[in-house]
Amino acid sequence: MLPNWRDPSEKTLAVLLLAPAFLLLLLIVVYPIGKLLYNSLFAVDKDSAFIGLRNYLDVWQDPLFWNATQNTVLITLITVPGALVLGLGLALLANLPFRRKWPVRLALLLPWALPLSFAGLIFAWFLNTDYGVVNDVLRRAGLQSEPVSWLLKPNWAFAAICLTVIWKTSSFIALILLAGLQMIPNSLYEAAEVDGASRWQQFWQVTVPMLMPSIMVALIFRTITALQTFDIPYTMTRGGPGEATETLAMLIHKYTIEYSSIGMGSTLAVNMFLISLVVTGFYLRHIGRDAA
Amino acid sequence: MSAFFDAQVNCLLGLNCVNPVSPVEPETLTIFNPEENIMKKRLSLKLALLSLVSSLTMGAALAQQTTLRVFVGPNQRPDLQAKLFEQYNKANPGVRVEIETGGATSELQRQYLSTVLNAKDSAIDLFLIDIVNPAQYASKGWIEPLDRYVGGAAALRTDYLPVYQQANVIGGKVYAMPSQGDAMFMYYRKDLLAKHGVSEPKTWDDLAAAAKKITGAEGNANLQGLSIQGAAIEGAVCTFLLPYWGQGKQFNDAAGKLTLDKASAVKGLNTWLGMVDQGVIKKNVAEITTPITVNEFKAGQVVFAINWGFAYDRFQDDADSKVKGQVGVMPLPAMTGGKSATCMGGWQWAMNAFGKNKDAAGKLIQFLSSKQASAFIAREGSILPVFQSVYADPEVNKVVPWFKDALPVVLGAQSRPMVEDYGQVSDIIRTTTSAILARTKTVDAGVDEIATRVGRLMR
Numbered sequence: 220m221l222p223n224w225r226d227p228s229e230k231t232l233a234v235l236l237l238a239p240a241f242l243l244l245l246l247i248v249v250y251p252i253g254k255l256l257y258n259s260l261f262a263v264d265k266d267s268a269f270i271g272l273r274n275y276l277d278v279w280q281d282p283l284f285w286n287a288t289q290n291t292v293l294i295t296l297i298t299v300p301g302a303l304v305l306g307l308g309l310a311l312l313a314n315l316p317f318r319r320k321w322p323v324r325l326a327l328l329l330p331w332a333l334p335l336s337f338a339g340l341i342f343a344w345f346l347n348t349d350y351g352v353v354n355d356v357l358r359r360a361g362l363q364s365e366p367v368s369w370l371l372k373p374n375w376a377f378a379a380i381c382l383t384v385i386w387k388t389s390s391f392i393a394l395i396l397l398a399g400l401q402m403i404p405n406s407l408y409e410a411a412e413v414d415g416a417s418r419w420q421q422f423w424q425v426t427v428p429m430l431m432p433s434i435m436v437a438l439i440f441r442t443i444t445a446l447q448t449f450d451i452p453y454t455m456t457r458g459g460p461g462e463a464t465e466t467l468a469m470l471i472h473k474y475t476i477e478y479s480s481i482g483m484g485s486t487l488a489v490n491m492f493l494i495s496l497v498v499t500g501f502y503l504r505h506i507g508r509d510a511a
Numbered sequence: 512m513s514a515f516f517d518a519q520v521n522c523l524l525g526l527n528c529v530n531p532v533s534p535v536e537p538e539t540l541t542i543f544n545p546e547e548n549i550m551k552k553r554l555s556l557k558l559a560l561l562s563l564v565s566s567l568t569m570g571a572a573l574a575q576q577t578t579l580r581v582f583v584g585p586n587q588r589p590d591l592q593a594k595l596f597e598q599y600n601k602a603n604p605g606v607r608v609e610i611e612t613g614g615a616t617s618e619l620q621r622q623y624l625s626t627v628l629n630a631k632d633s634a635i636d637l638f639l640i641d642i643v644n645p646a647q648y649a650s651k652g653w654i655e656p657l658d659r660y661v662g663g664a665a666a667l668r669t670d671y672l673p674v675y676q677q678a679n680v681i682g683g684k685v686y687a688m689p690s691q692g693d694a695m696f697m698y699y700r701k702d703l704l705a706k707h708g709v710s711e712p713k714t715w716d717d718l719a720a721a722a723k724k725i726t727g728a729e730g731n732a733n734l735q736g737l738s739i740q741g742a743a744i745e746g747a748v749c750t751f752l753l754p755y756w757g758q759g760k761q762f763n764d765a766a767g768k769l770t771l772d773k774a775s776a777v778k779g780l781n782t783w784l785g786m787v788d789q790g791v792i793k794k795n796v797a798e799i800t801t802p803i804t805v806n807e808f809k810a811g812q813v814v815f816a817i818n819w820g821f822a823y824d825r826f827q828d829d830a831d832s833k834v835k836g837q838v839g840v841m842p843l844p845a846m847t848g849g850k851s852a853t854c855m856g857g858w859q860w861a862m863n864a865f866g867k868n869k870d871a872a873g874k875l876i877q878f879l880s881s882k883q884a885s886a887f888i889a890r891e892g893s894i895l896p897v898f899q900s901v902y903a904d905p906e907v908n909k910v911v912p913w914f915k916d917a918l919p920v921v922l923g924a925q926s927r928p929m930v931e932d933y934g935q936v937s938d939i940i941r942t943t944t945s946a947i948l949a950r951t952k953t954v955d956a957g958v959d960e961i962a963t964r965v966g967r968l969m970r
Contacts, residue, residue, distance in 0.1 A: 460797060461945070477934045478932070478935045
C-alpha cells in the first residue's frame with residue numbers, strides 16, 4: 220500500500236526525514252568502501268585481471284605488511300596513552316585560575332593548529348645529525364663527543380616519531396578534557412573538601428569519574444587517528460631506516476601511489492579498515508558501555 | 512553606430528576596451544533630409560552587418576585557439592621552458608601553453624603524475640618525465656605513442672644520444688622524446704687538488720687516498736672527502752649501481768631480466784662503507800640527499816662530490832657559492848680492475864594518452880625535442896644537450912665550455928633498469944641501499960633482499 224503523502228504516519232515521516240542523510244551516507248561512505256572492496260579483487264587496477272582473493276593471500280604472506288602492522292599497533296599503544304596523560308596534565312594546568320587565560324589556551328592550541336607534516340619536519344630538523352639543536356645542546360653540555368644520527372637508528376627513530384606524535388596530539392586531547400573539566404560543578408569539590416578529601420583523593424574520586432565520558436571521546440578519536448598515522452613518520456624518516464618506521468598508511472600510499480598498484484593498495488586499505496573496525500567496536504562495546 | 516557596435520563587441524570579447532563612439536552621431540543632428548537619411552541608414556546597416564561578421568569571425572578565431580597544459584618539475588627549469596613556449600607561440604599564434612609545476616623530486620613528480628593518469632585525467636597535455644619512467648607509463652597505457660608526430664623510431668636514431676633511443680622506444684614505438692640530458696659526474700675542488708699535488712683519481716681506491724691526503728693536510732673538521740647520496744631517494748639507486756657497474760657488471764639484460772651478480776654488489780657497497788670507516792664519506796651518509804651534497808659542496812665543505820649535471824651551474828653561478836671558479840668535473844672513477852661507469856638521467860616529453868589536444872601537443876613535442884630547443888636550454892641553463900652534435904656547438908661551448916669534456920662521460924653512461932614496475936624496483940633498491948649505509952642491515956642481507964625482491968619483478 221502506498222503511504223499517504225498528505226498525512227504520513229510517524230514511521231513514514233521518519234523514513235522520509237532520514238532519507239537524505241541516508242542517501243548522503245550511501246554516497247560518501249558505502250560507495251567508496253564498496254569500491255575499495257571491489258578494487259581489492261583485481262591484479263593491478265580494475266582494467267586488469269580479476270584474481271579473487273589472491274591479493275589478500277599475498278598481503279598476509281608479505282613480511283612488510285606485518286612489519287607495518289606491528290609498527291602501527293606499537294605507535295597506537297605508545298602514543299594514545301602518552302597523549303592522554305600529557306593532555307590531561309595540560310588540561311588541568313589550563314584549568315587553573317590564571318589571571319590571564321589566553322596565553323595558556325593559545326599555547327595549548329598551537330601544536331594542534333600546526334599541520335602534521337609541519338610538526339614532523341620541525342622535529343626532523345631538531346634531530347638532524349649535522350644541524351640539529353638536540354646534538355648541539357648535547358655537545359655543548361659535554362654529553363656527546365660526536366653527533367648522533369638519531370633518525371638513522373631504528374629504535375631512536377621510532378621513539379622520536381612517538382614523541383612527536385604525542386607532542387602534536389596531546390593538545391587535542393587537552394582541549395576535549397578542558398571542556399569536560401569545566402563542566403564539573405564546583406560544589407562536588409566543596410562537598411569532597413567538607414568530607415575531608417585530600418587533593419589527590421579529589422582528583423581520583425571526583426575529577427576522573429566525572430571526566431570519563433570526555434576521556435572516552437578523546438580516546439576513540441585519538442586511537443582511530445593513531446591507526447592512520449602517516450604524515451609524521453613520512454616527513455621524519457620516510458619509513459626508514461629501511462622499513463623500521465613504516466606504518467600501514469604509508470604502505471598503502473606506497474602501493475597505491477608509488478607502485479600504481481590499486482589492487483594491492485585497496486587490499487591493504489581493507490585490512491586497515493578491518494583493524495579500525497575491530498578497535499572501534501571494542502571501545503564502543505566494552506569501555507563505552509561502562510562509561511555510560 | 513557601427514563603430515559603437517564594433518567597440519562593444521570587441522570590448523565584450525576582451526580584445527580592446529576603448530571609449531566607444533557615442534550612439535548619437537553628430538550627423539543625425541543635421542537638418543532633416545529624407546533621402547540622405549535613408550542612404551545613411553542603409554550604409555549604417557551595411558557597416559553594422561560587416562562589423563558583426565568581422566567580430567564573429569574574430570570570436571571564432573579566439574575560440575579556435577588551443578590551450579595546451581604542460582607539467583614541468585621545478586628542477587627542469589620551468590622558466591626556460593616558458594621562454595621556449597613563447598618562441599613557439601610567436602610562430603604558432605593559435606596555440607597557447609600553460610605551465611604547471613610541482614613535486615620537488617623525481618619520485619614526487621612520478622607520484623603526482625600517476626595519480627593524475629590513474630584517474631585518466633585529460634587536464635595535462637604534455638609532461639616532462641624522468642628517463643626511468645617511459646617504460647612504466649607506456650605499459651599502463653598512460654602515454655600516447657608519438658610515431659605519427661615525430662616520424663617513428665628512426666627519428667631517434669639520428670643525432671640523439673644512444674641511451675635516449677633505448678629509453679624512449681618501447682616495443683618499436685616512440686613513447687617519449689628527449690629534452691634534457693643528465694648524468695652523474697664527479698665534481699672536485701681544483702684548487703685543493705692542485706694545492707696538495709693530487710691528480711684526478713682513476714679508481715675509487717685512488718680517490719679515497721687522495722681525499723684522505725687532502726682532508727688530513729687541511730685539518731678542517733668540516734671538510735668531507737667525498738659526498739654521495741645515501742638517503743632513500745632516487746639518487747640512491749645510482750649510489751647502489753655506480754660501484755657495481757664500475758666492475759663491468761650489468762644489472763639487467765636487454766630483455767629486462769635481472770642479472771645481478773651478488774658478490775659484485777656486495778663488493779660495491781662495501782667500497783662505500785669502507786670509505787665511511789676511513790672517514791672519507793660522512794657517517795650519516797644515509798641522510799644525504801642531492802640538495803645536501805650541492806649545498807655542502809657550494810659551502811666549500813667537500814673535496815669530491817657525485818651529483819647530477821645541473822649541479823655545475825649551481826656551484827659556479829649561485830650567489831652563495833664559495834667555490835666559484837674552483838670546480839673541476841671528471842668521469843667517475845672505476846673499481847680497481849674495472850671501468851668507469853656513470854648513471855644516466857634526463858627528461859623526456861611525453862603526451863597524455865587521455866589528452867584532448869593531441870595534434871597540437873604532437874606539433875609542440877616536435878619543437879621541444881628539436882636541436883634548436885636543446886641548444887637553447889644548453890646555452891641558457893647549462894642543461895646537458897640530448898643531441899651529440901650540440902655538445903660541440905661553438906655557440907654552446909662559448910657559454911658552457913665544460914660540455915665538450917662531458918660528451919665522453921655521457922656516451923659511456925648507463926641507464927637504470929627500464930621496466931614496467933620501475934617504481935617498485937627503485938623503492939626496493941633505494942630503501943635497502945640506504946638501510947645498508949645506515950648500517951641497520953648487513954650488506955649480505957641487503958643484497959640478498961634486493962636480489963629476491965627485484966628478481967620477482969624483473970624475470
